[in-house]
Amino acid sequence: MTNSPPDNLNEIKIGLTQLLARPIKPASLAFNTNALAQTREQSLREEDTILLFRIGGERFALPAKSVLNVFPITKVRKVPHRTRPPFRGLCCYEGAILLTGLLHVVLDMPVDKTANAKLRRMIVIGSEDASWAFEVDAVDAIRKVDPSQFRNAPSTIPKNAASCTNCIIPLDDGDAVLLDPSAIQSIMERSIQ
Amino acid sequence: MSAFGGFDLFELFRGEIQSHGASLNDGLLRLEQNPADVHPIESLMRAAHSIKGASRVIGLDLAVDLAHHMEDCLVNIQRKIEVCGPERVEQLLAGTDMLTQLGTIQEADLPAWKTANAVDINALITALSAPAQASSGQSKSVEPELKVPDATESEIPELHIAPATESLVAPSNPPAATLAPAKPQASSSEQPLQTSEKTSNTAKPVAAAVTEVRTVRVNAENLDRMMRLAGESMVEGKRFPQIRRGLREMKSQLRFARDSFESAVKRKDTVEISSSLARLVSIEASLASHAEFLENVFRRTEEVGTKLYHEVIGSRMRPFGDVTAGHPRMIRDLAKKLGKKVQFDIEGSNVAVDRDVLSRLEAPLNHMLRNAIDHGVEGPQDRLAAGKSETAHLRLQARHHAGMLEVRIRDDGRGIDPERVRTKVIEKRLQSAEIASGLNKVELLEFLFLPGFSTASQVTEVSGRGVGLDVVSQTVREIGGTVRLESQPGQGSEFILSLPITLSVIRAVTVLVGGEGYAFPLARIERIVKVDAASLQSVEGRLTFQLDERSIGLIRANELFGVSESTVDLKGSQIVNVVVLGDIDNPCGLVVDQFMGEQDLVVRKLDPRLGKTPFISSAAIDDEGNAILIMDVEDLLINIRRGLSEGGVRGLDIASLRRNSSGRKRVLVVDDSITVREVERQMLARLGYDVETAVDGVDGFTQLKAGQFDLLVTDVDMPRMNGIEFVKALRREPRFASLPVAIVSYKDRAEDRAAGMEAGANAYLTKGSFQDQSFIQTITDLIGEASA
Numbered sequence: 006m007t008n009s010p011p012d013n014l015n016e017i018k019i020g021l022t023q024l025l026a027r028p029i030k031p032a033s034l035a036f037n038t039n040a041l042a043q044t045r046e047q048s049l050r051e052e053d054t055i056l057l058f059r060i061g062g063e064r065f066a067l068p069a070k071s072v073l074n075v076f077p078i079t080k081v082r083k084v085p086h087r088t089r090p091p092f093r094g095l096c097c098y099e100g101a102i103l104l105t106g107l108l109h110v111v112l113d114m115p116v117d118k119t120a121n122a123k124l125r126r127m128i129v130i131g132s133e134d135a136s137w138a139f140e141v142d143a144v145d146a147i148r149k150v151d152p153s154q155f156r157n158a159p160s161t162i163p164k165n166a167a168s169c170t171n172c173i174i175p176l177d178d179g180d181a182v183l184l185d186p187s188a189i190q191s192i193m194e195r196s197i198q
Numbered sequence: 199m200s201a202f203g204g205f206d207l208f209e210l211f212r213g214e215i216q217s218h219g220a221s222l223n224d225g226l227l228r229l230e231q232n233p234a235d236v237h238p239i240e241s242l243m244r245a246a247h248s249i250k251g252a253s254r255v256i257g258l259d260l261a262v263d264l265a266h267h268m269e270d271c272l273v274n275i276q277r278k279i280e281v282c283g284p285e286r287v288e289q290l291l292a293g294t295d296m297l298t299q300l301g302t303i304q305e306a307d308l309p310a311w312k313t314a315n316a317v318d319i320n321a322l323i324t325a326l327s328a329p330a331q332a333s334s335g336q337s338k339s340v341e342p343e344l345k346v347p348d349a350t351e352s353e354i355p356e357l358h359i360a361p362a363t364e365s366l367v368a369p370s371n372p373p374a375a376t377l378a379p380a381k382p383q384a385s386s387s388e389q390p391l392q393t394s395e396k397t398s399n400t401a402k403p404v405a406a407a408v409t410e411v412r413t414v415r416v417n418a419e420n421l422d423r424m425m426r427l428a429g430e431s432m433v434e435g436k437r438f439p440q441i442r443r444g445l446r447e448m449k450s451q452l453r454f455a456r457d458s459f460e461s462a463v464k465r466k467d468t469v470e471i472s473s474s475l476a477r478l479v480s481i482e483a484s485l486a487s488h489a490e491f492l493e494n495v496f497r498r499t500e501e502v503g504t505k506l507y508h509e510v511i512g513s514r515m516r517p518f519g520d521v522t523a524g525h526p527r528m529i530r531d532l533a534k535k536l537g538k539k540v541q542f543d544i545e546g547s548n549v550a551v552d553r554d555v556l557s558r559l560e561a562p563l564n565h566m567l568r569n570a571i572d573h574g575v576e577g578p579q580d581r582l583a584a585g586k587s588e589t590a591h592l593r594l595q596a597r598h599h600a601g602m603l604e605v606r607i608r609d610d611g612r613g614i615d616p617e618r619v620r621t622k623v624i625e626k627r628l629q630s631a632e633i634a635s636g637l638n639k640v641e642l643l644e645f646l647f648l649p650g651f652s653t654a655s656q657v658t659e660v661s662g663r664g665v666g667l668d669v670v671s672q673t674v675r676e677i678g679g680t681v682r683l684e685s686q687p688g689q690g691s692e693f694i695l696s697l698p699i700t701l702s703v704i705r706a707v708t709v710l711v712g713g714e715g716y717a718f719p720l721a722r723i724e725r726i727v728k729v730d731a732a733s734l735q736s737v738e739g740r741l742t743f744q745l746d747e748r749s750i751g752l753i754r755a756n757e758l759f760g761v762s763e764s765t766v767d768l769k770g771s772q773i774v775n776v777v778v779l780g781d782i783d784n785p786c787g788l789v790v791d792q793f794m795g796e797q798d799l800v801v802r803k804l805d806p807r808l809g810k811t812p813f814i815s816s817a818a819i820d821d822e823g824n825a826i827l828i829m830d831v832e833d834l835l836i837n838i839r840r841g842l843s844e845g846g847v848r849g850l851d852i853a854s855l856r857r858n859s860s861g862r863k864r865v866l867v868v869d870d871s872i873t874v875r876e877v878e879r880q881m882l883a884r885l886g887y888d889v890e891t892a893v894d895g896v897d898g899f900t901q902l903k904a905g906q907f908d909l910l911v912t913d914v915d916m917p918r919m920n921g922i923e924f925v926k927a928l929r930r931e932p933r934f935a936s937l938p939v940a941i942v943s944y945k946d947r948a949e950d951r952a953a954g955m956e957a958g959a960n961a962y963l964t965k966g967s968f969q970d971q972s973f974i975q976t977i978t979d980l981i982g983e984a985s986a
Contacts, residue, residue: 079823079824080824082714082715082824082825082826082827083712083714084808084811084814084827085758085759085760085811085812085813085814085827086759086760086811086812087808087811088760088931088932090932094825095817095825096825097819097823097824097825100819102802102804102805102817102819102825104805104807104808135807194807197807197808197809198809
């Protein structure tokens with residue numbers, strides 16, 4: 006089956022181009038963002054204690070109960086033929102050999118080369134027999150938060166990050182993105198399959 | 199079942215059943231051999247009584263009744279109310295087998311066990327209640343059918359052993375099920391519950407979903423020592439805050455003394471200066487005292503840590519007797535079935551062996567012992583005819599020898615006739631008659647370890663299918679050991695196994711490859727050699743060196759591992775570090791960056807989520823607390839051989855040694871046309887570049903991984919891997935993400951160009967570019983002049 010182009014094709018093209026090129030009003034942007042924002046059920050909203058940390062100049066949070074350990078930066082070694090990011094390698098802590106990933110790759114964030122090396126930490130999430138460690142630029146604090154204040158994440162954030170982002174937590178000193186630890190683990194595990 | 203002090207109660211029950219079941223088996227066999235000796239009876243009674251008590255706690259009335267009646271019998275024997283005849287021993291052994299099954303099943307399988315065994319157990323209880331019979335035939339009407347286990351069945355599937363003893367009784371009401379794993383206490387928890395078809399329909403499958411709490415029996419003294427050392431370690435750790443406080447105090451004193459001194463100097467106050475100096479001297483003395491204290495704490499901490507480590511490792515060790523406990527019974531039953539008389543001796547039951555080695559050893563030992571009974575030893579008539587005693591001797595011996603566990607299984611049977619083996623070798627066309635005729639005895643006996651090779655003239659229930667010795671050999675190899683066979687026709691055979699004492703700790707040589715640590719188990723490598731680079735020889739362009747009059751080909755480890763370029767410049771170094779792997783006939787040398795030394799490494803399993811990682815068997819933590827990967831040498835060799843034949847791996851070539859020596863930039867030219875390759879090579883060489891060539895994408899990729907290049911020039915249409923696939927594959931690897939790539943192809947359509955650029959090329963040229971300056975211009979644009 007063939008479709009012949011409409012006679013006024015050029016006019017349509019011009020119209021569409023104008024439509025797409027028009028400046029968006031802030032009110033429209035807010036409305037559309039709200040309409041498209043993710044509305045999935047946030048099981049983690051039941052959590053009210055979070056661990057706040059930084060990557061690439063942005064602030065993120067994880068439910069505190071999903072965090073197994075936080076420890077100073079340690080050497081991460083590569084594993085032959087297992088080099089697909091976000092898998093990074095293996096690191097050791099307290100006698101355990103941990104799978105280590107690159108959270109900034111999962112979140113599609115650039116590496117903050119200006120971050121203070123002394124503040125860098127490793128965070129371990131998951132369970133004792135299925136954990137993942139990853140490096141963050143700094144660990145800020147553990148906070149109690151009010152789940153009723155959580156906001157949906159905008160739909161414009163990158164795909165990987167979107168699948169890890171649970172919601173936005175408004176805090177007195179700025180927002181933090183609450184991440185879904187099981188989604189992070191799932192993405193990291195895909196890189197070694 | 200409720201948890202009990204952190205343990206699953208049923209798990210504890212199973213452990214108790216296994217332990218007392220072993221005592222019952224041992225004691226009953228001794229009683230059978232010497233019915234007049236009533237000494238074992240007391241321990242038998244205790245064992246039966248303990249099982250009764252434990253079963254009561256679990257609520258297993260059936261087991262309580264059986265154990266109770268067994269205990270009654272034993273009491274009668276001890277009180278000499280009845281004589282312990284062979285029938286009674288059979289009944290008691292049958293009862294023991296029933297009870298020891300409980301030590302191998304899951305809690306979820308208990309209802310099925312009860313259903314399947316109720317009839318048998320009640321029949322057995324009836325038999326045990328009846329007075330002991332004087333004649334051997336009379337008791338047969340009440341004993342349940344007994345099947346002797348095939349202990350190796352799970353490991354060596356083809357070796358089926360049906361009832362190894364005669365069916366003692368045909369019960370008036372056939373049992374709903376016959377449990378096969380009547381193997382006594384030595385059977386592992388991995389032994390599946392085997393039921394007849396009828397029962398399997400009703401019985402629940404083994405509850406895979408049931409979370410099994412693994413428990414490990416640890417010697418109580420060992421545990422006490424560990425607790426003591428752990429406590430001491432904690433106490434030592436608490437001294438550090440005291441040291442920290444002292445150091446902080448000294449720091450503030452030092453600051454005060456310095457301020458005082460500076461102030462006194464400014465004021466030229468000689469009294470204050472003297473006083474400040476005195477304070478500094480005092481601080482110095484205090485510092486010395488602290489340093490001594492700190493030294494002691496460090497020393498103690500290290501001592502305690504080392505002792506604790508050894509205790510923990512020691513807790514994994516179990517006596518060799520753990521794996522042999524079921525053998526006397528097995529030998530007895532099998533010999534009886536085959537109508538042979540066998541005296542079986544075990545030596546070295548107390549020899550300590552890692553529990554993992556023991557568990558792997560169980561199946562090979564069972565097989566070799568069965569083999570010895572079936573084929574090795576003759577029947578009484580044959581033995582008498584051969585001038586031997588009618589009772590054959592079979593000995594299982596274990597000892598520590600040269601840092602290894604040595605296990606010997608010797609029989610004084612008919613031995614193996616090497617000529618029969620030679621004939622089989624020729625019949626099975628494993629060697630030509632000419633070569634076979636030249637094989638010596640040791641070489642011929644090696645054939646017995648090949649799959650499917652058997653000299654047995656007929657297949658029996660026990661062996662003769664040629665299945666088994668190859669599995670023995672494979673299992674032993676898997677745990678890093680060796681097995682050999684010695685035999686004298688007419689005098690007997692001896693299997694000699696040399697095994698690591700533990701799998702938890704390995705002695706390994708550690709090396710650096712691409713800045714990362716790798717460990718090669720010492721038992722798996724032939725040699726480590728530092729080779730003088732000048733002594734390397736080229737054979738068809740590939741470098742080799744001479745070792746013990748053998749030419750050893752070289753392969754770069756970083757190429758195999760797919761890790762970053764070697765940190766060692768072979769040219770810059772006069773020494774090439776080589777780990778020699780493989781067997782005598784087929785050695786190969788793996789070039790590593792650096793030898794780090796030998797270490798004892800505590801082996802850790804790799805996270806199972808990583809799947810099978812090529813060449814890597816496990817991991818460990820090195821002396822500096824970093825993860826180190828332990829090589830799977832067998833897998834490495836297989837991959838090297840496959841890679842060499844398929845072109846995925848290249849031997850180290852001369853160019854590798856010249857690498858970077860000129861300080862000139864290196865270009866890899868990949869094209870399947872020798873003409874084009876040569877044109878490009880000459881053009882680039884004239885410009886002063888070092889040029890290497892490859893014939894297709896696979897070859898090119900291998901060379902790139904093995905070497906250090908500044909530019910890749912590749913064709914598109916090539917066999918095996920075309921240029922587009924090649925460039926795409928390169929770009930997926932982080933180390934090649936920024937390598938400049940120029941595609942040179944006859945294809946000059948816009949879509950071809952777009953495909954090349956999309957794949958990740960930096961430039962796309964046609965082969966017409968050789969006619970003008972565009973090829974040369976593009977190369978210099980991409981990487982500059984030849985000299986850096």
